[in-house]
């Protein structure tokens with residue numbers, strides 16, 4: 001645990017969070033490094049939250065935060081949106097798992113079909129990780145080829161294939177415990193580099209599919225990738241786990257107007273509960289079909305169990321959420337708020353003469369300080385801490401804006417940002 005020196009940002013932050021400190025001590029005895037998700041790890045300890053509502057959440061010491069984690073991006077409608085909350089609570093009373101088909105799963109799938117341009121057919125999973133893993137398998141099964149091409153640095157969850165080319169050096173997985181053979185099934189190229197993509201596909205005729213994040217890609221590049229993959233019979237997968245239902249109701253494919261063969265979804269899809277999906281070409285998803293053909297059943301199809309696939313609780317939340325987000329107003333509202341935050345943050349930086357980059361697209365806002373004295377995690381933890389002192393929580397590098405962040409939230413956030421600059425400067429971090 002970092003030393004708490006008197007008068008420092010750390011001291012100011014820690015003295016208001018004694019109960020979180022104590023819970024963290026308890027957590028250390030249960031969980032490795034005390035946390036249950038890598039991004040919740042924070043030095044010297046993370047905050048522990050008791051409840052949340054709308055755009056706000058409260059920690060065990062009674063501190064209130066404007067929340068820009070937004071459920072890791074799942075909560076475009078904020079915490080406990082009344083319609084989603086009511087649908088979930090009502091469903092919980094009727095049962096959380098029937099071990100059977102149910103009408104809500106059909107409604108949920110139909111909504112995905114209506115909203116997401118590529119979704120001729122749909123399959124549900126329990127998470128985004130499961131969806132991207134299965135999308136890769138679908139591409140491999142459909143083409144009979146083994147390799148998947150991904151973009152360097154693009155995150156697709158935590159399964160073995162997704163650990164490849166995540167951070168430099170790109171030829172080393174981001175995690176220990178990945179079989180060498182996995183690496184040989186993956187090829188990676190830089191983002192927005194069409195020549196590199198073409199060269200990699202030339203050198204690897206056994207590429208089954210290209211998986212990528214389409215956010216920030218721009219229509220021209222996406223169209224080029226679409227054309228190149230189509231020419232070669234390579235399956236194009238957009239991972240829209242974050243961007244789906246956020247960039248536009250139909251995600252990046254609607255926003256940029258370029259449609260992939262397969263789309264992976266999660267987060268907003270399930271209205272804040274666990275859930276993932278693939279939407280895509282009917283001929284590709286027919287690999288899940290049951291047929292009266294033993295040869296097909298044993299050697300032709302993809303099997304797909306999964307205890308919590310389309311469970312009634314997630315389906316209820318998902319249906320309630322998608323019915324609200326399908327008309328585009330929520331996305332426009334969230335984007336408008338993010339644009340205001342961008343402008344206000346820029347004004348703070350200008351006024352203070354601090355070099356910073358405020359970017360990101362739509363309702364995803366990215367903040368970085370190229371000349372910060374602390375780097376990497378050391379800086380993001382301090383930045384997070386400084387914003388928490390001002391009553392704002394985020395991951396230290398990006399803010400996920402919801403449709404329920406208000407004018408008062410913007411005002412508090414800008415004030416916290418202004419104060420955070422001073423705190424970070426005084427602390428020697430900036």
Ligand SMILES: Cc1ncc(COP(=O)(O)O)c(C=O)c1O
Pocket residue numbers: 072126127128129130132155156157158213239240241242266267276
């Ligand atoms: C783009 C992207 N793909 C996949 C995933 C994995 O989703 P999950 O955390 O639901 O497994 C994430 C998670 O944040 C993600 O951001």
